Amino acid sequence: MTDLSRNAFLKSIIKDIPVSALYSWNGKLIHSFEMSYDWTGYESQFQEIVFKASGSLSPFYGHIKNDRGGSAMIHVVPLVLNKMSGSYVLISLFPLLSIEDYSHDAQLLDVAVEMIDEAVVITDATNKIIRVNGAFQKLTGYSMHELQDKTPSFLSSGVTSAKTYQEMWLRLLSDGQWSGEVWDRRKDGDTYPKWLSITAIKNNEGVIVNYIGVFTDISKEKETEKIIDTMAYYDALTQLPNRHYINEQLTLMVSSAELSHQKSALLLVDMDRFKLINDSLGHTAGDRLIMQVAQRIHSTVRKNDIVARLGGDEFLVVLPVVESVSDTIEVAEKILEALALPCLIDETQLYTSASIGISFFPSDGETVDAVIQHAEQAMYAAKKKGGKCYELFNPLLNETTMRRMMIENDLQRAIANGEFNLVFQPQVDPMNGKILGVEALIRWNHPEKGFISPVEFIPIAEETGFILELGVWVMREAMGTLKRWLDAGFEPIRMAINVSARQFAHPDFVGVVKQTIQACQVPAHLIELEVTESAVMEEPHRAIQICEELQQHGIEFAIDDFGTGYSSLAYLKLFPVKRLKIDKTFIDDIGKDSQSSTLAEVIIILGNSLKLEVVAEGVENLEQLAFLRERGCDLIQGFYYSAPKDEETIVSYFINGPFETINSSYCNLQTDQEK
Numbered sequence: 001m002t003d004l005s006r007n008a009f010l011k012s013i014i015k016d017i018p019v020s021a022l023y024s025w026n027g028k029l030i031h032s033f034e035m036s037y038d039w040t041g042y043e044s045q046f047q048e049i050v051f052k053a054s055g056s057l058s059p060f061y062g063h064i065k066n067d068r069g070g071s072a073m074i075h076v077v078p079l080v081l082n083k084m085s086g087s088y089v090l091i092s093l094f095p096l097l098s099i100e101d102y103s104h105d106a107q108l109l110d111v112a113v114e115m116i117d118e119a120v121v122i123t124d125a126t127n128k129i130i131r132v133n134g135a136f137q138k139l140t141g142y143s144m145h146e147l148q149d150k151t152p153s154f155l156s157s158g159v160t161s162a163k164t165y166q167e168m169w170l171r172l173l174s175d176g177q178w179s180g181e182v183w184d185r186r187k188d189g190d191t192y193p194k195w196l197s198i199t200a201i202k203n204n205e206g207v208i209v210n211y212i213g214v215f216t217d218i219s220k221e222k223e224t225e226k227i228i229d230t231m232a233y234y235d236a237l238t239q240l241p242n243r244h245y246i247n248e249q250l251t252l253m254v255s256s257a258e259l260s261h262q263k264s265a266l267l268l269v270d271m272d273r274f275k276l277i278n279d280s281l282g283h284t285a286g287d288r289l290i291m292q293v294a295q296r297i298h299s300t301v302r303k304n305d306i307v308a309r310l311g312g313d314e315f316l317v318v319l320p321v322v323e324s325v326s327d328t329i330e331v332a333e334k335i336l337e338a339l340a341l342p343c344l345i346d347e348t349q350l351y352t353s354a355s356i357g358i359s360f361f362p363s364d365g366e367t368v369d370a371v372i373q374h375a376e377q378a379m380y381a382a383k384k385k386g387g388k389c390y391e392l393f394n395p396l397l398n399e400t401t402m403r404r405m406m407i408e409n410d411l412q413r414a415i416a417n418g419e420f421n422l423v424f425q426p427q428v429d430p431m432n433g434k435i436l437g438v439e440a441l442i443r444w445n446h447p448e449k450g451f452i453s454p455v456e457f458i459p460i461a462e463e464t465g466f467i468l469e470l471g472v473w474v475m476r477e478a479m480g481t482l483k484r485w486l487d488a489g490f491e492p493i494r495m496a497i498n499v500s501a502r503q504f505a506h507p508d509f510v511g512v513v514k515q516t517i518q519a520c521q522v523p524a525h526l527i528e529l530e531v532t533e534s535a536v537m538e539e540p541h542r543a544i545q546i547c548e549e550l551q552q553h554g555i556e557f558a559i560d561d562f563g564t565g566y567s568s569l570a571y572l573k574l575f576p577v578k579r580l581k582i583d584k585t586f587i588d589d590i591g592k593d594s595q596s597s598t599l600a601e602v603i604i605i606l607g608n609s610l611k612l613e614v615v616a617e618g619v620e621n622l623e624q625l626a627f628l629r630e631r632g633c634d635l636i637q638g639f640y641y642s643a644p645k646d647e648e649t650i651v652s653y654f655i656n657g658p659f660e661t662i663n664s665s666y667c668n669l670q671t672d673q674e675k
């Protein structure tokens with residue numbers, strides 16, 4: 001074996017072992033490797049060591065001293081290879097720290113521990129503090145001197161639960177490590193949260209000899225967390241807990257109510273006619289009023305009671321422990337009293353009031369939803385009495401009353417929530433099937449109750465005055481849609497919009513209509529307003545004036561549900577209306593009841609004589625259509641052609657062209673039979 005191949009072979013064996021020198025079996029130095037360590041004074045002892053190794057055939061470790069007082073670690077490995085390759089001894093020498101070296105190292109660690117930003121505390125096996133660093137002293141305010149013989153529990157604030165500490169010790173004993181959040185108290189008395197990591201240090205026998213705790217103050221992080229929490233759980237305007245918060249609290253309370261044998265009460269406080277204030281004085285004034293009301297409610301209840309704002313003008317007061325119903329009533333009365341005092345808003349004295357609904361749990365419900373709903377029902381009942389009073393939940397409260405109250409209440413939010421939409425029903429020329437106009441009809445898709453018919457909610461909106469706001473929304477939507485159709489290049493058609501009596505009676509009705517037309521940039525002559533007979537007959541003189549004024553701008557009028565009211569024909573002549581809409585009830589009876597058919601016929605004749613166009617509404621079948629067409633009815637609206645449809649479907653009608661017209665033989669057949 002050449003030197004070269006032997007060296008390569010040895011290298012392959014040695015690989016990454018930090019070998020210092022290679023000796024042959026008989027103590028001859030074959031190769032010494034380059035090292036950072038000075039081995040003068042050790043070298044002379046190697047031969048003896050090689051003999052020892054080759055004699056014992058087993059590797060060994062040990063200390064070796066040189067003649068200058070230095071000391072090193074030696075690692076000796078005998079290598080017995082085959083005859084060809086021979087046998088060797090590898091010697092590795094490692095530096096060993098001197099006493100000075102050790103103390104230098106400790107000093108370095110010391111400096112490092114002092115320099116870091118984390119507070120460090122080292123305790124002995126009995127958890128007595130033996131060392132803290134500068135960051136620790138800065139954070140806690142205590143010096144090492146003051147902590148002598150104390151355990152870290154000296155720092156605790158009593159905020160952290162016993163359970164947390166228990167878990168901490170269990171983990172330290174089992175895994176030797178724990179980290180978590182702990183609340184401590186500083187020397188100045190402040191409590192603060194810290195993130196603490198503890199490691200148990202064990203000796204060679206596995207016995208814990210020290211604990212090292214490292215921690216940082218996390219007050220800032222906590223504060224940020226709290227701000228985020230506050231945003232999620234508190235109402236920005238009043239700083240009161242919000243719906244989210246109260247739901248969580250109530251969930252806990254309701255679930256434990258059964259066990260704790262305690263009675264709790266819910267008071268749902270809803271302001272009376274708040275919308276009116278908001279509408280007339282503006283939202284800023286409304287907000288200020290809400291703030292004052294929140295404050296007043298808050299100041300009337302006890303410390304342990306919770307006041308939350310559910311949204312809008314609705315507050316919820318939770319009395320976690322009540323002795324009796326009369327105690328609760330007393331609270332309700334106090335709140336009503338506090339709210340009866342005038343509020344000063346922008347130097348205006350405002351008188352407000354509220355309606356309060358009361359429910360108890362667990363007696364009135366076992367879930368949060370149920371108790372809130374029951375308080376709500378009681379609140380509706382209080383409103384029904386005219387407001388400014390409280391009402392207790394009563395399971396016998398009439399369901400129709402409840403539904404009405406629900407609608408009344410939920411309407412207020414429905415526009416903002418985008419729960420309304422419009423559908424359009426074509427008005428068709430029976431002679432050629434062409435769509436000459438559409439009637440806009442509102443739809444309400446309630447998030448919980450589903451579709452609610454306008455027949456149900458329009459009268460309620462009328463009564464509460466909400467129809468004014470809703471009417472404006474309908475006008476904007478309808479005109480906006482018409483504008484899109486015109487912009488898209490479809491043939492201009494009329495948009496008929498329903499106007500309720502209350503809208504029509506509003507002093508600024510004309511202004512609102514004109515403004516909306518202007519804002520939507522639609523030609524006024526394409527807008528038709530449908531008013532009922534009763535709406536115009538309430539104050540006929542004024543109605544005539546309104547119609548005339550709007551008509552001057554090109555807007556047309558139709559009398560809706562004609563035949564159901566008691567129109568005075570004398571007045572009718574004075575009205576500048578363009579059309580009469582025959583009510584569906586007359587159309588329904590075509591073919592069934594000869595008298596009604598005559599009524600429909602009479603209306604057509606009457607309309608013609610007054611030079612008014614006649615629209616038949618609710619035309620469902622061919623028979624009705626034939627009858628009406630024969631008698632010269634100008635426009636047909638009803639399921640026969642199309643039910644009210646969304647914008648997209650109406651557009652598809654435009655694209656597909658006119659509806660089919662009935663063949664004249666059917667008409668002839670009908671008229672022949674009648675003859």
Ligand code: C2E
Binds near residue numbers: 499643
């Ligand atoms: P209306 O003004 O008399 O509207 C006609 C009603 O008859 C619509 O009911 C329509 O869907 C329905 N209809 C049309 N053709 C037929 C048919 O062939 N067969 C049957 N069975 N019904 C037909 P809808 O949409 O439920 O509206 C009911 C009422 O609610 C309306 O009666 C109107 O008084 C009121 N309304 C609807 N939308 C509005 C609105 O935007 N504003 C106001 N103030 N009232 C509205």
Ligand code: CA
Binds near residue numbers: 439498530560
């Ligand atoms: Ca109508």
Ligand code: CA
Binds near residue numbers: 561584
């Ligand atoms: Ca009608």
